[in-house]
Amino acid sequence: MKKLSFAKACCTLFVAGIALSIHAPAQTFTALQDFPNSSPTAGLIQGADGNFYSTLAGGEIGFEGSVYKITPGGTLTTLFNFCSNGCSDGDFPFGPLVLGTNGYFYGTTEQGGTADLGNVYNVTAAGTESNVYSFCTTTSCDDGAYPSGPLIQVGGYLYGSTTSTLYKVTLGGALTTLYNFCPTSTSCNQNGPPYPSGLIQGEDGNFYGVTSKGGGDNYGTVFKITPAGTLTTLHSFSGSDGANPAGTLVQGRGGYFYGMTYAGGRGSGSECADIGSCGTIFRISSGGTFATLHNFDGTDGSNPYAGLALATDGNFYGTTDLGGGNGTNAGTIFELSPGGRLTTLYNFCSQSFCLDGTNPQTPLMQATNGTLYGTTAQGGTQTNGTFFSLSMGLAPFVGTIPTSGRAGVQVTILGNGLTGTTSVTFNGTAASFTVVSDTEITATVPTGATTGTVQVTTPSGTLASNVEFRVPH
Numbered sequence: 001m002k003k004l005s006f007a008k009a010c011c012t013l014f015v016a017g018i019a020l021s022i023h024a025p026a027q028t029f030t031a032l033q034d035f036p037n038s039s040p041t042a043g044l045i046q047g048a049d050g051n052f053y054s055t056l057a058g059g060e061i062g063f064e065g066s067v068y069k070i071t072p073g074g075t076l077t078t079l080f081n082f083c084s085n086g087c088s089d090g091d092f093p094f095g096p097l098v099l100g101t102n103g104y105f106y107g108t109t110e111q112g113g114t115a116d117l118g119n120v121y122n123v124t125a126a127g128t129e130s131n132v133y134s135f136c137t138t139t140s141c142d143d144g145a146y147p148s149g150p151l152i153q154v155g156g157y158l159y160g161s162t163t164s165t166l167y168k169v170t171l172g173g174a175l176t177t178l179y180n181f182c183p184t185s186t187s188c189n190q191n192g193p194p195y196p197s198g199l200i201q202g203e204d205g206n207f208y209g210v211t212s213k214g215g216g217d218n219y220g221t222v223f224k225i226t227p228a229g230t231l232t233t234l235h236s237f238s239g240s241d242g243a244n245p246a247g248t249l250v251q252g253r254g255g256y257f258y259g260m261t262y263a264g265g266r267g268s269g270s271e272c273a274d275i276g277s278c279g280t281i282f283r284i285s286s287g288g289t290f291a292t293l294h295n296f297d298g299t300d301g302s303n304p305y306a307g308l309a310l311a312t313d314g315n316f317y318g319t320t321d322l323g324g325g326n327g328t329n330a331g332t333i334f335e336l337s338p339g340g341r342l343t344t345l346y347n348f349c350s351q352s353f354c355l356d357g358t359n360p361q362t363p364l365m366q367a368t369n370g371t372l373y374g375t376t377a378q379g380g381t382q383t384n385g386t387f388f389s390l391s392m393g394l395a396p397f398v399g400t401i402p403t404s405g406r407a408g409v410q411v412t413i414l415g416n417g418l419t420g421t422t423s424v425t426f427n428g429t430a431a432s433f434t435v436v437s438d439t440e441i442t443a444t445v446p447t448g449a450t451t452g453t454v455q456v457t458t459p460s461g462t463l464a465s466n467v468e469f470r471v472p473h
Contacts, residue, residue, distance in 0.1 A: 029333075029346050031356045032074030033387040034380035037063060040387075042096035043150070043306065043363040044070075044373055045105075046399070046414055047125060050439035052365070052373060053105055055093035058082070065093045065109070067123050070387055072367065079127035087112040089129055090119045094148040095198075096362075097123075098158070099401055101412070102171060106132070106158055108147040117145035120158065120169055132173045135162060143167065143177050149198035150248060153402060159207065164193040166209075166225060178229040181214065191218045197307075198248045199225070200257075203470070204286060208234075208257055210245035219243035219264060222257070222284050234288035239264045241292050242280035247307025247363060250316070252338055256283045258293075258316055260304040269298020271323040278302040278323070281336060293340030298323040300344050301332035305361040309372070312397050312466050314338065317345075317372055317390075319360035326350055330358035330379070333390060345390065354379040357386035366466070368415045368439075370394040397466045398456050404470035405445050411469075413441040413456060420459040426469055427452025445471065 038056040047053050051071050058065040064083040070076045082090050091112025097105040104122040113119030113134035120132040136145040144162030151160045157168040164182040169175040181196065182188035194214035199207040207225045215221040215236030220243060222235040237243050243264030249257040258281070263273065265280035272278035278296040281304075296302045301320030308316040316336040324332045330349035336342050349358045357376030364374040372390040380386040398415035405411060413424065413433075418441050424433040426449035433443035441456065454465040 027345055027393075028391040029356070030389045030391075031351075031380070031386050032389060033070065033076050034382045035076075035375075035384040035386070036382050037384065038065070039377045039385045040362060040375040041094050041377070042107075044365045044375070045097050045099060046365070046367050047099060047105070048103070048412060048414060048440040049125065049437070050368075050414075050416060052367070053079075053097050053099075053125075054375075055095070055097065055107060057092050057094045057110075064091045064112070067093070067097070067105070067107070067127070067129070069125070072369065072371070072373070072389070074387055076387070079125075080123055080129045082109065082112065087116065088114055088134075089131055090121050091116070095160075096150045098151045098153055100153055100158070100171060101402055101410075104171075106151055106153075106171075108149070108151065108160060110146050110148045115145075117141075118147045118162065120147070120151070120160070120173070122171075132171070133169050133175050142180060143175060144180075149196065152199060152201065154201055154404075159199045159201075161196040161198055161209070163195050164188060166196060166199065166207075166231075179225055179231045181211070194221070196223075197245070200249055200251065202251055202257070202286060203255060205472075206286070208249050208251075208286075210249060210259060212244045212246065212262075220245045220261070222249070222259070222288075222290075224286065234286075235284055235290045237261065237264060240266060241290070242282055243277070246279075246305050250308050250310050252283075252310060252316070253314060254338060256285055256338075258283050258308050258310075258336075260306075260308065260318065262303050262305060262321075265292070265295040267295035267297035267302070269302060269323065271298030271329045272296070272302040273322060279304050279320070281308075281318075281340070281342070283340075294336065294342050296320065296323065299325055300342060301334060306363040308336065309364040309366060311366045311372065311392070312370070312394055313392070317364050317366075319362075319364060319374060321359050321361055321377075324348060328354070328358070330354065331360050331376070333360070333364070333374075335392075348376065349379065355381060355386075357388060364390070366394070368397055368399055370396045396463060398454060398463045399467075400454055400465055400469055403467055404472065406472055407445050407447045407449060409445045411443050411445060411454075413443055413454065414439060415441070415456060415463055417458055417460050418456065421456055423455075423457040425455045426450075426471070427454075445469075
């Protein structure tokens, strides 16, 4: 049986939360909760109720992972334990959740399912789980196996990846393989599967992602794939410009895609996983114009394990698994400007017994209250990691599910303080809407709407969406 191999840090003291002011008045780090059973390996998402949802991937015999809910204040609730009725429901949910347009959360497990090679599942906010699709149920196994990357929903499909394929699947479980990196039994034998990350949809309607292996030097690639399944390699990493890209890409406001590599680059330091292999941050255009923006050297962090988060101030925020400036090699939180200026915001293991956490391995998330949230893989009172917040003084906003749609499409708007809302507009065009709760509104894309910001007028002021809502032509 597969087990996680996270090292355990020693600590015995209890803490309900640690608040620490760092560097500037607007920056406040707070450790909010300790994970009791297993280390988090997937990023957080916000639900319609204003709480956050994610998965624990197990690590103990008899504990094969779970779906959990955690409040912004840190109250943790387990919603579902995998393998509770046999493992046909899934096993080891390394991938994060996505909130579907039907109100269900969707995710993947790396193992379990009908063939024990992974599945797509859904789960309600109340914890009822169902298997949507099991991988490798055919003799040829050409649909892939061991999915672990994040899902995204575009239209009526969920898009995702296995170790060797890119796929789309309906909410009802009908799967189509978009691209197979290993189309024959011998095509990936020498270097193994390429391990593509999850996909994101660009402003041009195409999908973009990375592979952690493959390419000319087997250091990984950046690729583009059309909705019809035509794949183009945009960049192959050489080692000096990075190696083994980690996490998903994010598209910035200027149209460029930003990402990180776990290894490679020109930085070197004793804190790095391999000296001279500390990782990088890069930028690439949809046409393949590539630039390395930052080489980690250990003192500013090293070996990032997850992707970047674009916040409402236009800057990117991320974490590194290792390195840092306090000599503990426990990882960092950093801010990156679109031009590549990196500022270290927090060094982990800054508290006695590492009660603030160590080794963050999941991406940060900006909640609609403006605050950034994340998790660490180790540290805390139980040594299984922590749930933390980082306030940068950023204003609240609203988010939409989905982020694109034609006139007549129903959209869920997430936010805070939505009770008493008096208007909703899509790029200035008024929309009909219903206030469901203080954290949720449903609205219909109005006739005549164009691509732009969604604005919600509440008793406390006007909230704008964090990304433009795209109305296809």
